[in-house]
Amino acid sequence: MNILKKIMTAIRGGTRELGESIVDSQGTRIFEQEIEDAKESLKNAKGDLTQVMAKEMQATRKVESMQKEIEKHEGFVSDALAKGEEKLALEIAGKVAEIEQEKALQVEAQLSYAKHIDKLKSMMEKAERQLKDYERQLTMVKTTENVQKATATITDNFGSTDSTLLSAKESLERIREKQQDFDDRNLAAEKLDNETNGKDLSDKMKDVGIGEIESGAQAVLDRLKAKNAKGKPA
């Protein structure tokens, strides 16, 4: 099932009217069911895998412990032979043979479990891939539906008379206005800056000859004379 192809078919068929599902809801439901089923299968498979892995570990442990037993008893055989106890040595050797047979069975079991595990893992990976793909395709359907419905919600909210918010011309006007507004405000801010820093005012004062003006020597002299005259006692 190629969902995108279905979407394209629906678009060509003219079912692009807002509010209409792009893929019939029946189809979506079947799809969602397939995904649920796939997830359930994976869950069961994981359960199986866990069980088989446990059995494999058990078998491995048994093999290991049997190997230890074999080595232990082989030691006993050597001991018996060293003591000249031929008959006893044979009996113990018999035990070793027994354990070796059991071990062989366990090794077979362990290998069989290991093989089963590989098979299960490979099946599960395949199922995961399939599931991921289903979910990706379902996303396509859900997204398409969602965006169509969202657009319908939005256009309904703005109505046909107040569609200014969605009109390109209005948008351009608004942006230009704001840009002009922004430029105007920058200009005003500069002007204000000059005023508050006293630059504007100080220029005016300078023209009239008052305020913090660069003093020439004469001005300094006059100033000091005036100051001395003031300071003289009456």
Next chain:
Amino acid sequence: MNIQDYAIRLSQYRTQEGYTFDCQTMSGDVEVLQIEMNEVEGFPVFLTQTNNQIICIVYLWSEDEIKQEKRLEMLEMMLDTSISIPLSAYARVGNRFVLYGALSVASSLDKVVEEIVTLNENAIDVITAMEEFLD
């Protein structure tokens, strides 16, 4: 997070550049969040959520606003420029052309904010650049 959560958290957000957001939820068949950026005169950004995606959409123009004789050129230009536009892509929904961005539903709030801001700024560029194709 659901749409309500986004409304609350976005309203409280302030970006490094000092952008803030005003949010309004709209209900219909699906819940939509209308987001206005306060310091930018651009577009309202509409946010909606599906099972695993967050989609932010700006509505650019409708079919009937396009100069018919320039339509094909416009479409080709959109395709040619789509890749240059960071994070956003063009699409048509019904008869409306949109610019949109999609994120994983697990995205952090920072990423969603980045998407919204970039989308708005991109949309401003797009509409001024594509003015020649519009009536």
